[in-house]
């Protein structure tokens with residue numbers, strides 16, 4: 001059975017894309033078949049796996065509006081990728097005018113059901129129709145959260161949106177956990193923020209936190225995951241540990 005996991009947080013710059021790529025490649029390292037889906041018109045996930053978003057004939061956009069089968073847009077890098085580019089910004093308006101607009105991604109993923117162990121979806125930094133499609137297609141949500149003051153402010157809103165999703169389109173959606181990102185171990189404050197989030201929302205925070213390092217930006221620039229770019233870096237290992245933990249968790253039925 002395929003586990004479909006959305007990486008969501010409506011705040012930008014919290015390492016959604018970085019965490020999607022890193023967990024995906026870490027799962028591939030332990031032999032899982034993994035597909036990542038770029039649902040952000042910025043195309044950062046595509047770019048950071050070495051795909052030029054501006055040079056694509058077909059993307060996730062064509063899949064969502066039923067112009068192309070999803071298998072036709074898959075590009076293989078360190079893992080298989082359904083890429084996106086700025087065309088996806090226009091999809092939002094097209095979907096809004098359609099019946100079943102929340103289900104466009106779910107429908108597309110059904111075409112390849114069983115082909116992958118994991119489908120990881122990189123959400124855009126909003127709670128709009130593209131994120132709603134992602135949360136409707138997924139069984140699970142992972143929330144990347146920056147370890148800094150007030151970074152948890154948006155979590156309540158995300159939890160509320162997930163409540164709506166459960167009510168309207170996807171009753172079994174569950175939160176798998178928080179990935180603590182950009183951790184600066186020198187500040188005690190970061191640890192307090194994390195403990196508070198876990199406690200307040202009843203969400204597990206994965207161990208270990210992913211520390212802050214320039215290697216992530218360098219890896220993305222090189223079109224590679226940190227796991228292949230800096231394989232022995234502690235931040236690469238952190239994602240390996242988190243991925244293994246996710247893999248050991250019981251898949252939702």
Ligand SMILES: Nc1ncnc2c1ncn2[C@@H]1O[C@H](COP(=O)(O)OP(=O)(O)O)[C@@H](O)[C@H]1O
Pocket residue numbers: 011012013014015016017018019044125181182183210211212213214216217218220235
């Ligand atoms: N642990 C980290 N330490 C330092 N920089 C990071 C870390 N994780 C991600 N980044 C960088 O932060 C920026 C935002 O990350 P990104 O994954 O694009 O966030 P999002 O998808 O939530 O907008 C990128 O430049 C990325 O390389």
Ligand SMILES: [Mg+2]
Pocket residue numbers: 016017018040044045122123124
């Ligand atoms: Mg992103």
